[in-house]
Amino acid sequence: MSTIRGTGPGTADAPSPDDALHEAAALSDRDVPPPHGAPSDGPMLAADGTPLKKSLARALRLQKTRALMLIAPLLIFVLISFIVPIGQMLWRSVENDIVAQTLPHTVQELAGWDSAANELPPEPVFEAMYFDMFIAAEAKSHTKLGTRLNYEQTGMSSLFRQSGRKLDDLGKDYQKAFKAIDGDWSKGEAWFELMSGAADAPRAADVAAAQARNVATLIDTPIAARDGFAPSQEIADLLPLTARAYTAMAMFMQFEDGDDPAGEKPWETLYPALLRDLETADVSAYAGPRAGMLQTLAAARGDIEQISFTDAFAEIDEDWVVAEPWRTIQTHARNVTPGYFLNAVDMRLTPDGAAAQPEDKQILIRLFQRTLVMSLVIMGSCILLGYPIAYLLANLPMRTANILLILVLLPFWTSLLVRTSAWKVMLQQQGVINDTLVWLGLVADESRLVMINNQFGTIVAMTHILLPFMILPMYSVMQTIPPSYVRAAKSLGATNWTAFWRVYFPQSVPGIGAGSILVFILAIGYYITPEIVGGTKGVFISNRIAYHISSSLNWGLAAALGTILLAVVLLLYWCYDKIVGIDNVKLG
Amino acid sequence: MESTLMKTKALMLTTAAALVAGPALAGSHMASEMTIVSWGGAYSKSQLNAYHNPYSEMTGTTIINDDSSAEAVAKLRAMNEAGNVTWDVVDVVAADAIRLCDEGLALEIDPDTQLAAAPDGTSAADDFGDLLVSDCFIPQIVYSTTFGYRTDMVGDTPPTSVCAVFDTDAYPGKRSLEKRPINNMEWALMCDGVAKENVYDVLETSEGQDRALAKLDTIKDDVIWWSAGADTPQLLADGEVVMGSTYNGRLFSVIEEQNQPVAMLWDAQVFDLDGWIIPTGLSPEREARALDYIMFATDTQRLADQAKYISYGPARMSSAPLVGMHAELGIDMAPHMPTDPNNAANTLLYNYEFWADYRDDIDAKFQAWLAQ
Incomplete structure (x- = not known):
């Protein structure tokens, strides 16, 4: 450990190569007499005569390069398979050069046209x-443009396809x-x-x-x-x-x-x-x-x-001699558009700026809200169900705990699709639970409970599927809580409840925090389970993203929705860090 | 600046495609291998028996099956943007073929030179007739989306009209409908008193769309919405629903192969087409082989052969008389074809043009209505 510890910046508990550098910096700043024979007014020199600061920096650089080389494969992998696709998604949500690229001269000519005047160009x-x-x-790219513009104005797709012919x-x-x-x-x-x-x-x-x-x-x-x-x-x-x-x-x-x-x-x-x-x-x-x-x-x-x-286009299709398609082309001619983001929040880009979608087409905001609320509910039910199990696991003898742990992990090893389908069999009206209830006489045959294809079904199935993600962090944190604390509290006269609530529970909070973040972030992006058991009221925003990726091919809107989802998660993470503090989260 | 941007973009796209098309990339293309994409299950099996095996025997080509047809459009777009198309022939529904053709992702086919003529010399263009709904699309089968009902849950008067779906008094119980506007909107309007030939004129207007949704609203609480073709057969077999819509081939297997108490309600069945496209961007030799396969697999005999294994109607007129017995059950297949005159008394044809334009718009309204 350094002799001038505490004077230089960034001195930590353990020695690090950086310490030496800081020491060198501190030394040269403070004009301390150098340890070995260099002139006292010049910079401190290393054995080979170069300034110590420089030679240290070189040694460190070498070390850092080597470290960087070691992590390079992982870094490149993460960059290519994670950062770059995310960047691409962000870019796609605003990219819109197809209009200006396909119709370069038209876009130029249209720039001078006043779309508000209700006249033809x-x-x-x-x-x-x-x-x-x-x-x-x-070049067969007019239909592609038609598809793009059809997102904004219904009918453009066939207008372009037929006109091209x-x-x-x-x-x-x-x-x-x-x-x-x-x-x-x-x-x-x-x-x-x-x-x-x-x-x-x-x-x-x-x-x-x-x-x-x-x-x-x-x-x-x-x-x-x-x-x-x-x-x-x-x-x-x-x-x-x-x-x-x-x-x-x-x-x-x-x-x-x-x-x-x-x-x-x-x-x-x-x-x-x-x-x-x-x-x-x-x-x-x-x-x-x-x-x-x-x-x-x-x-x-x-x-x-x-x-x-003008007459020629009128002959091709009457729809060309109304202002509407031209307005659409003009409005969406810019290379970078906020249009997809507006669509993602139930608005649209019009010649007069942003406007709300017609009420009967507003769905995405509602889905965002539902996704957040239901993810919170799922997180909450995971905490309620997971905490006792984790507590039990942590406080049972090792042998029994291991068997229980396998039971927790067993569904974890089963395919997601199988688990979700199993819930279908359990919850449907002619399913196991309803049959049992009818057999017991608790429910009449004609009024069987509706437990699937609604929010209830989604919450039950997703709670089950995400439960291990809650239990495991809780368990590993609880294992590290020494039982002597609770015993000490009890010996000082605390009741069982006080000992648990005032002594044990606060120490297990980091586990709850870690589990909650995991479950919530996983839940918010869930797709397949809501699709299968969610019916109409239990689907999430991800189902809409999937629709736009694979069915409507509106990748721009899908990217905008994904970007918003990402931003919401980051925002919540930031809030969590401010309120709870991310340092308080422990995964083990 | 621009070129850096383009390079970055290319890199990004490669990554995206690599992720999307990962499994497909694994199979490298050797000279005698081709990847054919289809729907999987009983349908792929019928193609294997009717097309792939005979073609492999004839030419020595190894055919690799990929069951990705459900995501074909999105995956093809990603592959195309990355400049690495790993599929040779893709089975898609006609609506997807039109999208792919519009996007320039599917090869245009000249039916007269690139498809086989009928045995009697009729040109392929005439033999397929109106079913050639896109320049890029080679139809294979006609299937229909229609209703099946539980015979033990409808009392003494089995339904004969599609409007039974909207009649919860006469036929109480849940119904299953597809979780998308297509077909449901048409049925709703027809049962709301709109004549069949006017359905799309009405559906074009905002009022017409509201009207269809209002009709669907009357049974909203009684509907289980499906998104996979296997859902309705399962729901019918479990007795979860009294009636439900799905593809006719799925109902055939519930009725004839699994012997469930289910019957077909052919009324107002909606015809749709399924067939092949060849992706653009293939190397010349792969393209030539894909075309050669298509020429073989869509000839009159091959299309008729497929009907031995699954109850979908062959798309060629000249194939219809050749449809025989089911290969395993030994029953006559003709009465189970959606195109059989007894079944086709009242039919609709999927309106590709209309739905290509209105799909996104109506879907947004439909989903908003569902979420209410």
Whole structure:
């Protein structure tokens, strides 16, 4: 033990490597004469001449690294299998980039639309939607978005699914009209020549880069823009919409299908795009490849029906020409959303901010409350049932105690599902308990007790299942309480009750605390038992989480519910620490 | 920043998938192995006898069974996000197939080139007809959700209409219904006087949903809600309920195999489909083998063979005449098929489109109503 113990910071009862460091620090601070021959005004030096503080720090660092290496496998395991998934769950509860990734241009156009004005979005929004949706449908990600938006507005799922199918029709009509003017308009090669421009023409790198980004997120593969198609700068300036649509198509073909766009049938989107461009573009001065074909088309443009994307969408589905779906898209376009958390507390995100869910859909808050209350009840009944058993175990001779302990542990070794199903057999109306009661004449045959598929059933089954988690910590704490204390109390004149309540019980409280935390935290996340015996009024929030994970696939909401549950547990743990003190908890 | 984020995300997803798909990962994919996912129990056994064994004999492929169909959608999504799909062919109900197709998790199938034609040359598309409810889905069986009742608990007038479920005066006792809105809402409306063809128009509206729930409210105290298909057969066998809904194949085994005093009430049975999907993201050779298996397992004879082992109707029209005797009981299977004309006098077809849209919305209301 150190000679200057008590002067440095952090001196504990036992010597530790840190003590030495603190001593060194204390020594250098306090200007104590060094023990061996170094000059008294300089820092204390080790045998090899380096300052003692430094050399100690190095030795300690080495030790710490070695310790860290020893626990590294466990640390990495915990990190990968526990911390990371929890982090992922937290992130999922707010992540919402699917809308902006699937409909990038639409989201941009919609940003300027005033959803409160009760009008349809302007034509450019419909135009952007057509091109976004077309490529999304090619990548088969429009239905995914439909599923996502259906969580917010019922009917979006089929709206997106059906629209994706009908979207081709619009372009087909124009394709025919173009073909009638010049047969080359339906050939991939002609389009490729037109869009590429002359071989040495400058490329529109910004268009290529923007489309590479969009296509890459849609097909979920990274794309380097320089490897893909880029239109000539002249064409990109002259026909911006067409250049955009063509570049997207070309990149999709190149990177998703591995095809050469020049050899493939062009997409139907190109025709409406070119028609829209020709409304403003003056192509008479253009001299690049296929200029003649383009100019003939521009001249014959009057024969082709004017294009209106709004009307086209109205034809695809009437639901597009009401404001509601657009409002939903606009509201949920942000990349990070509070929407799932609002849903988790029976609210929802509207264009005007957060609002309460309709009353007949409010269920989650109630389930949270029920989960907490019932977990407390289960914890309470575990304490009441477990304490006498633990007391008995701790105070019986070893031999008998061991046999009893096996009886406590036996159900622990049985499958959870078996134990829960056994309660079903016991508690149901034609079950063992009811049969016995009827046989004894305590209950009439036609008024058998309802003991399952309700809260009672859940409490009984879960108390039974969680009881060992209460008994074991209590037992191990009670074993350490010396019987002489109670004897001393009695010899001083205490009654049995006083001796127990004033002397024994306070010493067993840490066991109750440990058991309570264990049981409560386990109970709050229970899923399978409430599902089987809980009926409708005995189910927990976890059952809802399971529904959203495996049935509705609303993982964002499930993650938000899980995050709230985690936060509640941590909060309760913190409260417990403040009130009881976590140091008072003993597991053995 | 973005790329770090993406890397972290990929790592997270791998972890999640590894946890979700842990058991499946253990079986590595050798050249002649394929993992087929199904529901387990008697149903998997019927597939083993009708499809797997003959296919293994023919090709030498080892088939590994995984009974994970109940969580197939969630697991496939996790596997896909992690980029490691370990399943080759998955058996799912049609509603799940539509979800998987919507999410891009199931392969689109061209029935004319990738499925076998009927023996008389009818193309697969015509042979399956309307049952091809999704581009990714190859139907296998038609099953129905219908009611069974205890013959010894209904007195002298056994029920003939589904509305007996709502008539607690004539048929006192508990009933078991599935703990979800699908089917129950339709039955409630039909017994509340809505014509069958208008059910979904009514159910689309908030008032219609309230109306259905109000009808269900009249028997709420008499209902035991089930979530596993085996619950109702057990409750019927125990005499816990006087009648209950479940899948017709489960009732068949209660009646014919276990000889319980239970009878079928085929009225207003709801047809649903079960079939195969092939996950996306398989390597080309695994995909080719999965397609080869599907081609074999969904041909006319194979579908008819399955009906020897379980009382579900084959999805191909051309299979119906080939349905014969039960392999073990030796009874004629045709009268036990949900599609038999005597049983199919009044039927509903599961409305996939409607429930894909309204499921979450109505489910929230239904659960809130249940919790009250």
